[in-house]
Amino acid sequence: MKIHLQTPQEIRLKIWKELSRASLDRHHDWRTPVLASVDADGLPDARTVVLRQADALAGQLTFYTDSRSPKVAQLQTQASAMLVFWSARLSWQLRVRVVCTVITAGPEVEALWQGVKQSAAAGDYLSPLAPGAVLPPDRGTADAADASVPAPTHSFAVLHAQVLQMDWLELSREGHRRAQLDATTWAWLTP
Ligand SMILES: Cc1cc2nc3c(=O)[nH]c(=O)nc-3n(C[C@H](O)[C@H](O)[C@H](O)COP(=O)(O)O)c2cc1C
Incomplete structure (x- = not known):
């Protein structure tokens, strides 16, 4: 049975949990917004x-990406973005207005890269081809197309x-509910 949280404090806490x-x-x-x-x-x-x-506490969500991907250039020009999460289990949609910062080098990137480079995802950040690069028409994967091209250093970014x-x-079923909240305020909205 779903627990029907009542107070803004309860709901806010549960969202972050x-x-x-x-x-x-x-x-x-909510793993893949x-x-x-x-x-x-x-x-x-x-x-x-x-x-x-x-x-x-920091009000921050973190993602990994490829520094060469188009989204990075977009966010460096216009840092405002939206994240949309849907959970069927919770029957909750969460739309989050954010300001993005992409970090491409430095101690934080290198520390996280140490973990990522051991994982199956490492290849994503080592491909000589940038995400979105056009492949030859007879090739479906970057791996096949770039076999002869030396791998660069990683393009992992946070x-x-x-x-x-x-x-x-x-x-x-008991009635939809909607609210707009920031770090300190809460407003109930018509769903
Ligand atoms: C399930 C799933 C998870 C993904 N996770 C990421 C991710 O964490 N970071 C990322 O940069 N791209 C991720 N991608 C790929 C992006 O959706 C996108 O195709 C790619 O980053 C290029 O985006 P861009 O051209 O807007 O930069 C994921 C794709 C899927 C289907």
């Missing part, structure tokens, strides 16, 4: 990313998303 769980549990629905940004022409762009860390505001929506 679930975000933290999602960063550790690859089966959590959609990150929406705008490109250089002001057009919307969006993609799935994996939530790696959720820091309730993306920090500072949370500005959340829009929380709960779907429930």
